[in-house]
Amino acid sequence: MQSNVQTRNTLFVPGRRRFMVGAAGFTFGVAVGIPASLRLATGDAQAAANDFVASPWVTISTDGTIAIMSPAAEMGQGSLTSLPLILAEELDADWARVRIVPAPPNEAVYGNPGFGGIMYTAGSFAVNGYFKALRTFGAQVRQVLLDNAARQWGVPVSELATGPSTVVHARSERRLSYGEIAAFAEIPAKAPDIKPDQLKKTSEFRLIGKDVPRVELPGKVTGSAQYSIDVQTPGMIYGAVLRAPVEGAAPERIDDTAARKVDGLVKLVRLPYGVGVLAETPWAAFKAKNALKVTWSRNAKAWGYNDAGAYQAFAAAAHDLTRSGLAWEKVGDTPAAMAQAQTVVEGEYRCDYAYHAQMEPLNSVAAVSPAGDAVEIWCGTQSQPMAVVAAAKALGIATDRVTFHGMLLGGGFGRRGHRDEEFVVDSVLLSKEAKKPVKVLWTREDDVHNGRFRPLYVHYLRAGLDVSGQVIALHQRVACDQVLPFQDPVRSAKSKGLDNIAMRGTELKTYDIPNRLAEQVSQVTGIRTSSLRAIGVGPNKFASEVFLDEVAVKRGIDPVVLRLELLKNYPRGRAVCEEVARMAEWGRKSDGRGLGFAYCDYTGTQLAAVAEVSLDRASGRIRVHNFWLTIDPGIAVQPDNVIAQTESSIVYGLGLALTERITIEDGTVKQSNFYDYQVPRMRDIPPLHIKLMATDNHPTGAGQMATPLVAPAVANAVFQLTGTRLRRMPMLPEYVKQALLESGRRQA
Amino acid sequence: MSRMTTTSLTINGRRQSITADPDTPLLWVLREQLKLTGTKFGCGVGQCGACMVHVDGQSVYSCLLPVKDMAGRNITTIEGLSADGSHPLQKAWLAEQVPQCGYCQSGQIMRAADLLNNNPRPTREEIVGHMNTNICRCGTYARIVRAIERAAKEG
Secondary structure, three states: OHHHEOOOOOOOOOOOOOOOOOOOOOOOOOOOOOOHHHOOOOOOHHHHHOOEEEEOOEEEOOOOOEEEEEOOOOOOOOHHHHHHHHHHHHHOOOHHHEEEEEOOOOHHHHOEOOOOOEOOOOOOOHHHHHHHHHHHHHHHHHHHHHHHHHHHHOOOHHHEEEEOOEEEEOOOOEEEEHHHHHOOOOOOOOOOOOOHHHOOOHHHOOOOOOOOOOOOHHHHHHOOOOEHHHOOOOOOEEEEEEEOOOOOOOEEEEEOHHHHOOOOEEEEEEEOOEEEEEEOOHHHHHHHHHHOEEEEOOOOOOOOOOHHHHHHHHHHHHHOOOOOOEEEEEEOOHHHHHHHOOEEEEEEEEEOEEOOOOOOOOEEEEEEOOOOOOEEEEEOOOOHHHHHHHHHHHHOOOHHHEEEEEOEOOOOOOOOOOOOOHHHHHHHHHHHHHOOOEEEEOOHHHHHHOOOEEOOEEEEEEEEEOOOOOEEEEEEEEEEEOOHHHHOHHHHHOOOOOOHHHHOOOOOOOOOOOEEEEEEEEEOOOOOEOOOOOOOHHHHHHHHHHHHHHHHHHHOOOHHHHHHHHOOOOHHHHHHHHHHHHHOOOOOOOOOOEEEEEEEEEOOEEEEEEEEEEEEOOOOEEEEEEEEEEEEOOOOOOHHHHHHHHHHHHHHHHHHHHOOOEOEEOOEEOOOOOOOOOOOOHHHOOOEEEEEOOOOOOOOOOOOOOHHHHHHHHHHHHHHHHOOOOOEEOOOHHHHHHHHHHHHHHHO | OOOOEEEEEEEOOEEEEEEEOOOOEHHHHHHHHOOOOOOOOOOOOOOOOOOEEEEOOEEEEHHHOEHHHHOOOEEEOHHHHOOOOOOHHHHHHHHOOOOOOOOOHHHHHHHHHHHHHHOOOOOHHHHHHHHOOOOOOOOOHHHHHHHHHHHHHHO
16 A cells, blocks of 8 residues: 555656646646646656646546545644545545645645645644545546546447446446546546536445545554655755744854864854754764853843743733723623623633644754755645745745655644744755755754743633523633744734634534623733644633533533533534433442533534543542543544544543643743653553544544543543532642642632 | 764664764664664653664663664664564554554554563553553554554464
């Protein structure tokens, strides 16, 4: 299977046939020749010479090989396989003959139609955003093949059908393989119009929903899979960068006496944001970097920042109702409804900074031309065009002078999709200085100290209940570091100030609450922030799903009953809640254990979860014994992979819920490595009971959807067990002990 | 600061002479000098296990081993585990579709191979205890356990 992944886009003989551009807003027409950026790799040159280039997405060779472009970055989520699979389904391709080709950076052709047309793998939005377009492209190519066969045989196209990579005329018992058709196919000047009812019914799928093996996995068990850290080019040397501890600071004084004595040092380079080291080996580069003593300029915003102080300021801003925020969701008239409420319930929740901890520390390789007017880059990025633009900008050259090699990502989780792609710029700047190819390696300590974090949050929530106890108004005030303006100024400029990454998840579309206001009280701190798996949905659901547990207690009703009541107009939401409650035997009592519930609508994907916990009161340590979760992502393109991603996002959620915390003093990150930033290990993982409840709805994503449910389900379980409400994530033993102490005092 | 020295060792059955700064961790020698890049750098401090190889049959953190201490040792990396991905663990890893990003999986497999070499039919508890040294940030732990159980059974 490994052989059907082509990792480079360099091999191509210009197609002899005309060329059509797919639908979905793209121009359809006949092009003379093929733009370099659209060249398709299909194997050996001989086969390529006979290619039938049906669209920039599909090339059919006369030997029957079908090359399909995959536009998303592969960082473990399986899009490399699942996106071409969608196209292959409607093309009716023989999957065994499909070769997958990573798409080159070209947003006009390969941008995600559901993500503003950019090539950016994030938000569990690859299948969601590309699904319709890929089905249409596949159906268009199939139609062209049918039309060609009809013409060849002189029969009406309505008499033809397709099987795997074959057109069949049943009446005359004739068959033509797609490869045979490729040898004579003519491309129409205009793409065939495909109406929704011409697409397959879900019951007709033979690839979607059937689980094909992920194509890149064989290389991942033999060690041959290529990440950017594995790249070696002739003459390459190594780079490391000592970065300023806070964003925007620059080196003022550099004491390099010790660094210069390191054997293998090639050169020290002053950079705007740090000091670069060039060396003959990685070890020499690290040694020299560690030997540097640098004094930094103090003019950056984040100097003097401490998260303890930030909590005070953020909480004050969240609670100050006279200070209006920017509304992310506004339905009805929340202030008026709140004023009329019989009862108002309120709660405050906090989340510490969190770090991605992708297993592959950031790195990149660049080879700048001797004249400095062109560059070749190798990197693992969540956005291919962003890397190209950042490299071009760093050198002051045009983007067509950048040759891009997209590599597998050793984890992304939101860390590798920043507009500035700083870890790519490192190698570009150092290669320019070295006049040689350079691989820049971040150590784990570099990766933590220069991390870009999920922000610090304070939530202040209020619910207004009427006489009967119905929730008539819900007000969420969210104070956190801003994210989007730092992560992506380009998207931010178009967002009218709305910070999707910070606020996502405060919209409560599926809950029947007539008046809802979610507003961001943005905090400008200068701290480096980032999308992190599940983005704002994690902290925001921690707040709102724990809060609803409090509302249920206040009303004296079961938390699941409250959710079912709130979801009365949303059957899909009710279904996942009812099923997970059944699986976990919700309502049972067990000594020394508590059960907690959470529900989440994640951009349409429906999830519910139950956690079973115990607590060691002496240490404050929570243990999760079982975790049940139901997920309805609509159509599950690769069902087993949906389960795998759900296992993955629960494990990630366990770390964020229980142990993962970044602290900042004087703007500087205090943690360094896995010994003081603790991520889940095998022993920490309870049995996971996951039920995929796929429906025929549009697929809405599965890559991170379970992460937000873990913390609220665990906190609510601890409440059921102890009567103590945990309001801070991660629920570190020290926070838990403090909460137990305080709630003991209140009761006394 | 430190002079280059030459160390003689056996890697995947081949005698090799390595000239390097004697403090260089074996990991970087394997990856950058010998181009055996299946062994990964994750933390550099023996915390994550992405760098695990076998030294004289035992799984160890190659990021912690100075090359100077490797003289005469017998080292096996993921590339040497099997010629063609046919080791029972590699087959089981695919059957269970274990890897996600895949970056930690060489280390996981080498760690698991060590377990099965010494304990061909481990209990689930023994598997978890043994594998706790290795971090998988994608959280493939449940599948790793299943794959080890499968390999133990199907051998």
